[in-house]
Amino acid sequence: MSTILEVAEMARVSTTTVSRYLNNRIELPADTAARIDAAISALDYRPNILAKRLSLGRTEAIGLMTPEIANPFFAELAAAVEDEAERHGYSVLMTSTGGNRDRELRSLRRLKDGHVDGLVMMTNRPDDGSLAKSLHQYGHIVLVDEDIPGVNVPKIFVENREGANAATQCLLDAGHTRIAHIGGPAALFSAIERLEGYRTALWDRGIQVDRASIRQGEYSREFGLAAMTELLAGPNPPTAVFAGSDFIAIGAMQAVRARGLSVPHDISLVGFDDMPFADLLAPGLTTIRQPTAELGRSGFRALLALMQKKTPADLTRLPVTLVMRESVAPPRASGR
Amino acid sequence: MSTILEVAEMARVSTTTVSRYLNNRIELPADTAARIDAAISALDYRPNILAKRLSLGRTEAIGLMTPEIANPFFAELAAAVEDEAERHGYSVLMTSTGGNRDRELRSLRRLKDGHVDGLVMMTNRPDDGSLAKSLHQYGHIVLVDEDIPGVNVPKIFVENREGANAATQCLLDAGHTRIAHIGGPAALFSAIERLEGYRTALWDRGIQVDRASIRQGEYSREFGLAAMTELLAGPNPPTAVFAGSDFIAIGAMQAVRARGLSVPHDISLVGFDDMPFADLLAPGLTTIRQPTAELGRSGFRALLALMQKKTPADLTRLPVTLVMRESVAPPRASGR
DNA sequence: TTCAGCTAGTAAAGCGGTTGCGTAAAGGGG
DNA sequence: CCCCTTTACGCAACCGCTTTACTAGCTGAA
Numbered sequence: 001m002s003t004i005l006e007v008a009e010m011a012r013v014s015t016t017t018v019s020r021y022l023n024n025r026i027e028l029p030a031d032t033a034a035r036i037d038a039a040i041s042a043l044d045y046r047p048n049i050l051a052k053r054l055s056l057g058r059t060e061a062i063g064l065m066t067p068e069i070a071n072p073f074f075a076e077l078a079a080a081v082e083d084e085a086e087r088h089g090y091s092v093l094m095t096s097t098g099g100n101r102d103r104e105l106r107s108l109r110r111l112k113d114g115h116v117d118g119l120v121m122m123t124n125r126p127d128d129g130s131l132a133k134s135l136h137q138y139g140h141i142v143l144v145d146e147d148i149p150g151v152n153v154p155k156i157f158v159e160n161r162e163g164a165n166a167a168t169q170c171l172l173d174a175g176h177t178r179i180a181h182i183g184g185p186a187a188l189f190s191a192i193e194r195l196e197g198y199r200t201a202l203w204d205r206g207i208q209v210d211r212a213s214i215r216q217g218e219y220s221r222e223f224g225l226a227a228m229t230e231l232l233a234g235p236n237p238p239t240a241v242f243a244g245s246d247f248i249a250i251g252a253m254q255a256v257r258a259r260g261l262s263v264p265h266d267i268s269l270v271g272f273d274d275m276p277f278a279d280l281l282a283p284g285l286t287t288i289r290q291p292t293a294e295l296g297r298s299g300f301r302a303l304l305a306l307m308q309k310k311t312p313a314d315l316t317r318l319p320v321t322l323v324m325r326e327s328v329a330p331p332r333a334s335g336r
Numbered sequence: 337m338s339t340i341l342e343v344a345e346m347a348r349v350s351t352t353t354v355s356r357y358l359n360n361r362i363e364l365p366a367d368t369a370a371r372i373d374a375a376i377s378a379l380d381y382r383p384n385i386l387a388k389r390l391s392l393g394r395t396e397a398i399g400l401m402t403p404e405i406a407n408p409f410f411a412e413l414a415a416a417v418e419d420e421a422e423r424h425g426y427s428v429l430m431t432s433t434g435g436n437r438d439r440e441l442r443s444l445r446r447l448k449d450g451h452v453d454g455l456v457m458m459t460n461r462p463d464d465g466s467l468a469k470s471l472h473q474y475g476h477i478v479l480v481d482e483d484i485p486g487v488n489v490p491k492i493f494v495e496n497r498e499g500a501n502a503a504t505q506c507l508l509d510a511g512h513t514r515i516a517h518i519g520g521p522a523a524l525f526s527a528i529e530r531l532e533g534y535r536t537a538l539w540d541r542g543i544q545v546d547r548a549s550i551r552q553g554e555y556s557r558e559f560g561l562a563a564m565t566e567l568l569a570g571p572n573p574p575t576a577v578f579a580g581s582d583f584i585a586i587g588a589m590q591a592v593r594a595r596g597l598s599v600p601h602d603i604s605l606v607g608f609d610d611m612p613f614a615d616l617l618a619p620g621l622t623t624i625r626q627p628t629a630e631l632g633r634s635g636f637r638a639l640l641a642l643m644q645k646k647t648p649a650d651l652t653r654l655p656v657t658l659v660m661r662e663s664v665a666p667p668r669a670s671g672r
Numbered sequence: 673t674t675c676a677g678c679t680a681g682t683a684a685a686g687c688g689g690t691t692g693c694g695t696a697a698a699g700g701g702g
Numbered sequence: 703c704c705c706c707t708t709t710a711c712g713c714a715a716c717c718g719c720t721t722t723a724c725t726a727g728c729t730g731a732a
Contacts, residue, residue: 003688014712019690029710046449050390051688054717059386061429069418070612075411079432082405086431086439091451093397094430095422096415103422113382115427250616257618276406277613280557280586282593339718350682355720365680387718390687678729685723690716699708 002043010039061091063119065107069096080296099125118303126187140306144299147189154302154312163288163320164197167242167270175330176240180213182227183244224251239331240268246275264329284325291318338379346375397427399455401443405432416632435461447474454639462523476642480635483525490638490648499624499656500533503578503606511666512576516549518563519580560587575667576604582611600665620661627654
């Protein structure tokens with residue numbers, strides 16, 4: 001590997017000149033420039049990035065913290081971040097934390113220690129406040145998809161309320177009145193917002209919101225299965241369910257089947273996320289599509305702005321859309 | 337941020353001593369060590385990793401090239417690589433190439449330019465030979481999941497032949513004799529091996545392998561749908577299909593349904609991969625499970641060996657297993 | 673007493689860039 | 703013709719760590 005010094009010698013200039021020329025910090029007469037260019041290609045010179053980083057004190061890399069890269073939602077989001085980062089000359093250092101606090105901290109320390117210049121952070125673990133307090137000391141951070149309350153960094157979320165509202169309305173429009181909600185963790189921001197959206201939709205139609213038809217738990221299939229099984233066994237089972245995530249919806253679907261009932265014939269179902277598998281199911285799952293890729297791109301852009309000492313918006317909300325498939329139908333024979 | 341020099345001064349030793357002490361290259365008398373320790377914690381010293389990297393000429397980071405991180409298979413594999421890497425103190429720089437040659441080359445150049453010390457490489461694009469030729473110049477590379485013929489680097493694959501064989505046998509055992517195969521790209525190593533496994537299984541039972549019941553194309557749902565539609569429209573449609581991937585299987589399943597037939601009643605189906613959604617389907621998809629995480633871990637370990645100047649195995653084959661679900665049944669009423 | 677052989681360090685030269693000052697030479701205006 | 707401004711570049715310090723080569727002082731054996 002040749003160095004900038006060799007290039008400078010071959011072009012009969014100083015390293016200063018070469019460095020400035022390469023970084024567009026100087027305008028050189030054509031022949032000098034040509035000599036440098038010639039030397040560079042003759043030596044096949046490529047700047048040593050490690051030296052450059054030390055000298056500049058930055059890495060031109062960002063971190064990407066995701067709870068679970070194997071989850072298609074986060075994977076797609078990660079892909080979008082990476083794509084946008086690449087487009088701006090940044091590399092992406094990925095960490096899949098598995099919701100593990102230790103790994104989250106390790107990723108944050110990487111930021112502090114200068115492995116990366118900034119961090120796109122996603123977490124789905126409710127915070128006890130300690131993370132929120134310590135976060136500002138780390139540097140450039142952007143929060144995507146899920147909030148950590150009390151943290152003062154740019155945030156990019158989707159319109160959870162509006163989405164939940166649309167999902168519930170879709171069920172109302174189909175004629176349902178006994179609509180249950182199986183939502184995510186009670187402590188999680190997105191789950192809270194989605195619950196609010198659901199409540200508002202019912203409220204707006206003058207429908208009493210029944211505590212008993214609201215379940216909160218993990219955004220997982222297992223929880224969906226368990227919660228739906230309970231609901232179905234209850235005294236006054238719903239004719240429709242708005243699930244807080246597609247995973248929950250799938251679990252619910254299983255529960256419905258296990259009971260010998262069918263979606264959408266006996267029970268209508270709407271999910272949230274529009275995971276890639278949502279349309280593989282039979283029946284295809286009606287759900288709220290999140291602009292996953294846009295979430296990632298916006299996240300990176302906000303981070304970039306931060307790193308360039310600009311001030312990105314404190315909060316960006318991206319719109320969601322209802323995707324109609326086959327899991328919603330009018331309630332059976334009305335009444336009971 | 338404090339530097340090693342400040343630590344040295346506070347501990348009244350030289351930077352050399354501090355550096356050696358920190359890197360376990362020297363044994364110090366207890367009181368000297370204690371002074372250094374004290375200085376370090378008093379100053380909250382953390383070594384500047386950029387300086388360290390420049391000095392050592394390595395980054396303690398590896399690259400991870402995947403065709404499509406949004407594909408759950410690669411995502412899970414990536415998670416495993418990252419996990420294993422983290423365990424050994426390495427960071428992971430991820431690139432999702434989308435099968436784009438340019439991005440592949442960019443990722444390779446990152447290796448050459450010293451951004452990373454090694455690369456776990458996955459590609460699903462058939463190579464025209466140019467990649468194979470240029471690959472050795474880049475440095476430490478390990479190939480995972482899919483081969484690039486003619487490349488002399490450690491490789492980690494699964495037992496494609498054995499898996500395909502088991503899948504086909506499972507259909508044979510159920511009583512099928514007209515078994516079609518919808519496989520991956522004809523130029524792709526894994527697809528070739530899976531086809532071989534299918535052929536051998538039929539051959540071993542003395543069943544004529546019919547050219548017309550073999551289709552090759554993308555590992556995608558769309559291709560599965562198209563190919564299966566064709567097969568069903570043919571003169572002598574199969575009663576069972578071994579699909580080269582779960583995506584293909586899903587497409588095939590759609591085609592079966594579109595024709596008013598049912599899986600497994602009219603057509604039995606076996607996939608390959610055991611994607612996370614394989615058991616979400618109704619019926620659950622019988623398929624060949626790949627040890628995805630192990631593929632990732634082994635990949636990293638081989639790379640680590642390479643980077644430590646050890647010599648990992650040229651080729652590692654990981655076993656696959658047949659996962660029985662509900663998409664296989666005996667052929668209908670035998671005969672026709 | 674002498675000297676080899678430890679112990680416990682140190683000085684300084686890298687690693688390969690970037691950059692704040694500075695300056696020689698050429699050009700131009702008065 | 704003199705002085706001031708450009709133009710075109712160079713010197714050397716600096717980023718913070720690692721490592722080679724070396725030494726002062728002590729111990730113990732011959």
